[in-house]
Amino acid sequence: MKAPPEQLSHAWAKFFVGIFFGFIISWLVFIYFYGVTEEEQVKQISELKMLNKAYLRDKNIFFENMERMNKENKRKLTVQEIKVTILNYKQYNLNEFTNLQLVNDVKDDLSNLLTQDIKSVSQNRELLRRAIENKVYIKDDRRFKLEIDTIYFDTVLEITLKIKSTK
Secondary structure, eight states: OOOOOSSOOHHHHHHHHHHHHHHHHHHHHHHHHHHHHHHHHHHHHHHHHHHHHHHHHHHHHHHHHHHHHHHHHHHTOBOOEEEEEESSTTTTTOOHHHHHHHHHHHHHHTGGGTTSBHHHHHHTHHHHHHHHHTOEEEETTEEEEEEEEEEEOSSEEEEEEEEEEEO
């Protein structure tokens, strides 16, 4: 029997050196492409973070504007209904029908206040008071002057009246 030679042939040595350098070159190419793709992903993540911050800022601005607009709209509510009641109509021996006619006349006089801003109506309360108190209402051959007892300004304008005098 013959012992194998201690040295490898040159063909095997070239093969193993080729494998070694191929491994090193492929590893360097892998590291390069991995770095490029990671850099792309880091850029994409940072862009998404910036977009997220911008969207959060825009959302906060939007909600602040909505809250401000809601407050302004609450301030600018409109009169949607007018309620009129006469407190002392029984003292003047008025029946329900005459009372209802007086209430309807006052509502007709105030009908232009419907769909007006509550703020503007409340600012003109003295004009409202004069419009009601200076008018003489005629029902059943009797004359009535009304006096405002209370006024509540809301979406429903509530006015309570008292009969001041009759002739």
